[in-house]
Amino acid sequence: MDLTDLPDFVLPLVAAVAAGGLIGFEREWRGRAAGFRTHILVCLASALLMEAAVSQGAWRFAPLAGTEIVSDPTRMAHGVLTGIGFLCAGVIFRAGFSIHGLTTAASLWLTASIGLLFGAGLFALGVTGTALTMAVLVVLRLVSKGLPQHDVVDVEVAWRRTDPEAEARVEAVVDAVDRSRRDDRFELTDGGEAVRRTFRVKLTGDGTLKALAAQLRAIEGVTAYRLDPRND
Known part of the structure; x- marks a missing residue:
């Protein structure tokens, strides 16, 4: 891998930053602890790690003679989604008998998943996931406001x-x-x-x-x- 390969990685990373920023802006607007920058960093980190995983053939290590390297990017995805749980736990807190931050934690977990999709080059699925996430956070909230509030x-x-x-x-x-x-x-x-x-x-x-x-x-x-x- 050299500098000539960088253009192939730009679009997934830009898409990850845009998706993370869009979801994070909604959380920032709501005044949540994990907002604009946090969601961008989560999505970008996920995309970077997945890009590294799908480019495993370009890693700088010498395989043993007579052996074959088998790349499995899903292991990276599992690791990212497991690790993001620690960050999600940081935005969940208890006040009395109430639990707050569950929606923000879920949005962080989804943002990491979307970053993985862009990193793997699955742009259509990543864009669809971003649109559906925004629909849940914004559109459904507007719908709920039109219903009797309890x-x-x-x-x-x-x-x-x-x-x-x-x-x-x-x-x-x-x-x-x-x-x-x-x-x-x-x-x-x-x-x-x-x-x-x-x-x-x-x-x-x-x-x-x-x-x-x-x-x-x-x-x-x-x-x-x-x-x-x-x-x-």
């Missing part, structure tokens, strides 16, 4: 143990927004001075979350609360 929210409320009526008032407020709510956790905190409970509810409408916070704040005896929407 946001899942983890509600954590703490009140003084010496106020026996606080629990009933908290339950009444939570039941008013979602009668099918689920109790997740019961705790005795602050050395036995406070009770903390966590509920999982479904809210409808943009102002419901703010109204729920105001109602919890108005309850006598409530010392703390946290509303954690499960948005990804």
